[in-house]
Amino acid sequence: DSGVTQTPKHLITATGQRVTLRCSPRSGDLSVYWYQQSLDQGLQFLIQYYNGEERAKGNILERFSAQQFPDLHSELNLSSLELGDSALYFCASDRAPDSNQPQHFGDGTRLSIL
């Protein structure tokens, strides 16, 4: 058990819809990362938050957004969903970006767009 909790585990929805994925980091971790794993793109970094502030952006679509709340949990919002958004979405956490500690990953949320 990595200590990173992601909900829900599975999500099935239709094109055009909007969903929210939730992540609770390990106790003591201030930094949260979101990654997408798809057949086309492999595992790629989407966005990072540190202590409530956006720290870095990767290949995140404009239809996607995220935030980190005062209790440090994070949500990834995906809107106007397309078939190509079907993927496994991972959240990871570490103490801080410069903590030199490895990221630990949650079990992921599998999103299926019908």
Add this chain to the structure above:
Amino acid sequence: AQKVTQAQTEISVVEKEDVTLDCVYETRDTTYYLFWYKQPPSGELVFLIRRNSFDEQNEISGRYSWNFQKSTSSFNFTITASQVVDSAVYFCALSEAGGANNLFFGTGTRLTVIP
């Protein structure tokens, strides 16, 4: 730009054989970190090891060993006496110090250990 290449897409071995998974990386940073993660069929990503760019010592952990060679920009992973439970997709990844610490992943190598 950063890049991680895992040229082996799929490998099959018979149980008890040794197997080496290759990883080649590119980065302009002088300080960086290299990782291996395991993704079993259940889908989660399991952290295996992290190396920093200043530590080229090989590491052994049980049946697992890692060979880091800066001269060839490689960070290879060897499983000795493979077992069926080793069947998984293995990812090599890179992060750059001074950046956001996000990971750049290779495309993964699917290892199948045949009983």
